[in-house]
Amino acid sequence: MKDHAGRVVRYLRDQEARLSREDPDLVVADIADALVTIAEQYSAGQVGALLPEEMIQDLVPPKDWESLQLAAVLVTALAAGIGAHFLGMTAIAPWIGAGVLLLGLIITFRQDFRRFSTVFPNGGFAP
Numbered sequence: 001m002k003d004h005a006g007r008v009v010r011y012l013r014d015q016e017a018r019l020s021r022e023d024p025d026l027v028v029a030d031i032a033d034a035l036v037t038i039a040e041q042y043s044a045g046q047v048g049a050l051l052p053e054e055m056i057q058d059l060v061p062p063k064d065w066e067s068l069q070l071a072a073v074l075v076t077a078l079a080a081g082i083g084a085h086f087l088g089m090t091a092i093a094p095w096i097g098a099g100v101l102l103l104g105l106i107i108t109f110r111q112d113f114r115r116f117s118t119v120f121p122n123g124g125f126a127p
Contacts, residue, residue, distance in 0.1 A: 009061065069109075080096050
């Protein structure tokens, strides 16, 4: 099922990329048709067949870099906290690490960063 979902994502990304190369009116109609099909299949409980196989059979799912991105953000935040400690800022080193972590999550995951807010007390938005 994960392979199918990845190929659906690839199909939608490919259609989106067509917007800059082809007539947008035609491409938007194709995207709308695909999204209606996905919605119908999902509402019917056909999560493993969101788009017909003939539409996505030759597509390769995109790589999922989220784990590597998250690891990089965590290592950077840890390094910032440790660096602050060794520079003599021991009282604020945890805050520096937490700030770098929050900033890294915001930069890396943009609008989706709030799903990581459980890492911080009070959702990370109040001391």
